[in-house]
Amino acid sequence: MANFSLRKAEPKDVTDILRLIKELAKFEDMEEQVVLTEKELLEDGFGEHPFYHCLIAEVPEEHKSSDGHTVVGFAMYYFTYDPWIGKLLYLEDFYVMAEYRGYGIGSHIFQHLSETAVKTRCSSMHFIVAEWNSKSIEFYKRRGAADLSLEEGWRLFEIDKQSLLKMVAK
């Protein structure tokens, strides 16, 4: 099966996007962390100032998945800013359904994202990877990615809503 196409996500894709987000989260053992809804995905991705952009990988009807899906992969990204070098492309999620791997879909998605980054004059593409995910780390390293946590000592921090509310109440 070599036939697949990449396209920009449309509002009708939010059901598939959420399905794939949950599949990826399950793979990372974080499924219960996903509280995002289709309604939020719709508002936040397709309004006047979208918070994210999405690329969809689709196969023709005759190659649909065992559960009947033609949307088989996606990438969610947005633009960020480094005050030293300017615009960056941040890859939030990147996933291809298990039964569609090994056909170059992931490579094509990643290449497309890199083209987008270069076209929009981003200096770099950033993303995070779980340190136990050796297959993905290999995929990225083969394509020239550097591990900033290891090489430069960067640690990602998070403050959740409860702590934010405490902070602003002080």
Added chain:
Amino acid sequence: MDFTIHAATLEDCKDISRMILELAEYEKVSDQVKITQRDLEQDGFSKNPFYHGIIAEVPEQHKSKDGHTKVGYSLYFYTYSSWKGRAVYMEDLYVMPEYRGKGIGKALMSKVAQLGLAAGCTQLNFAVLDWNKPSLDFYLSQGCFDVTADLGYHCMRCEGESLEKLAQGDS
């Protein structure tokens, strides 16, 4: 000491640029700063800004020895968590050395948190270098958690030649 915090305007880009360079000079990496005042103006104040800024300012009578009243800033932008939705990322937080210890840093961070919550964000993210123990300790005491240490997520980057090669499909 009295200080106020306001949303950055086009006119503030001169001081933001100055403070970005100050921070880079202090870290001995000022040659890595490629962004100019003009870039900051275009990237922050066009129809679709790539970042937002807030400035901490002191009254004229407390201006710095070089005559500046704008003494701290934070650069932030909105991101998206595929698990939880809208989030805010604090990219830079800086207060000039002679104005530290007066709560300006905390106030700037609190303002970013306020703005984030108002925009419907459920988390604030930022990065800290592992050798920066005072900052690590401060943030952990504020209820933050270290995503890298606790969940094992590493920050990755594809840039320069690797990015160009990828785009051309050379890998």
